[in-house]
Amino acid sequence: DKQMDTKLRDVLAHFALEGGVSSVILYGSGHIHDTYAVKNSQPECPDYLLQRVNHHVFKNVPLLMENIEQVTEHLRQKLQDIPGARPEEEVLTLVPTQNNQSYYHDPEGNFWRVYLLLEGTRSYDIVETPQQAFEGGKAFGRFLALLADLDATQLHDSIPDFHNIENRLRLLAEAVKQDPVGRVAQVSKELGFVQQRAEEMSTIRRLGREGKLPLRTTHNDTKFNNVLLDKYDKALCVIDLDTVMPGYVAYDFGDAIRTTVNKAAEDEADLSKIKVDYDLFKAFTEGFLQETNAFLTEEEVNSLEPGVRLLPFIMGVRFLTDYIDGDNYYKIHFPEHNLQRARAQFRLVEVLEENRERLQNTIQKTSQAYKAVAAEQLR
Template identity: 30%
Template sequence: MENIAVIANQFKPQGQVISIQEYGNGNINHTFLITLDTEGEKYFILQRINTQVFRQPELVMGNMRTITEHIHQRLQHTSLNQERLWKMPRVLLTQDAQDYWIEPKGEFWRAISFIDASQSFDTIQDTKHAQEIGYGLGMFHNLINDLPTEKLADTLEGFHITPGYLRHYEQVLAKTKITKSPEVEYCLQFVSDRSSWANVLEKAKEQGVVPLRPI
């Protein structure tokens, strides 16, 4: 963990690092909770970005900074936050005012503030829990609904474009000798029955029925 402490110190913590522990159950990025010996903000999150998934991590951080700054500004000038407490992490900057740090071996790191007493869940516990998740998602969408899409970069180009996946599936299917079974037949039929739906959202976007928005 000594190397992690060195990396954590790149983000100008207000105190000495006294504890490092792996945090959460994410399967893409590697996350650590950093504890400091300070009376102020005692914790922050340090995260190594998986550059095999996010090939342009600088764009990821640009988006994150744009969104978090936009939300903080909205919360200062909106009544949305009066009934219930709403907090958003802040992107922490390095000693040279960058929103990420690249380790000598090429690893890409970022840091964000930690919201005390917050919890992360892998599964929904009950209906009230589901309601809270819906509230949180709705609040997030409300806070970014006026954020111009041109301020955001597409960090995983084509990731949400269903017709692209269908084309790839059809290309692979045409070149593959399939061993038939009830399970395979079911899957083939499942895709075939729904293939006409694949272009619905893209067509709606092209026709102006569905506006382009951050999600």
């Protein structure tokens, strides 16, 4: 509407844009921020992408923006040194405000930022073909590879304990103890499922503490729709950098696999529809390891399969906790929605467990094949 349009144009006036604003329209299918495409009135000037950052999810936007500045600068530097790379299209470019800040904080308390709009690109919510899965793996793998020499401890935890399963389990135990809406009796089966796996699911963090897995700069929200593909369906750019912070590579691999190999919805009610599409798994793994195999340690390669089970487990624990708590965090569309989401994620964990050996073999074989190729090239 008119009022909103005026507001958005007022916000845009704080940024150092070239040319003029012709239109501002709602854009994309993100669930977290409000995203708008800004068309330029001058044909020779760029279009922009305006975002209002969700500061309920991200409690410290200035720190998060510092992370994004550091990471995009690092990526740009690295890409400039790679022959044939196109830094303008392969990394997000923040457009500064008139007083050279990376975001604008409006009087109502909202945070706004502007990126260059990457023309002719699109993102997909669902992976349809192995080619797309391969491109997704390549994009997230390359992202990790280019950031492998950025000291992760330089970055802030934009959401503290985001993929910390031990902490998620503590929060679940707390909710069970409180039982604020009397739902615990109804979920004993799910609680048993969690209990049985609690120890094993903490392995990655334990190995990290023991110094056997390195903390790296990871993306932490590696859904397929956070990769922009070009018109030939080739991966161009990894986007949605709000959760970039120190983490383990198994988190990025695991969350990508969670959202790639299961074509059923995240909250699928019919558990028999939850399956592992092996071809998509294999293709993603090949793309991912093509880019990362050279720098991953043996322990990290071994951690990828456990990561695949860990990420849906974490999501299930979070949904279950919210259900027991009385649905405070996730938006629900019907009374038992969070329980249904938890069950779907736990079913996915089960089918991944059933396929465990096959997935582990694929990872190992792919890794060894790339090692052999690299050794051949050295001769």
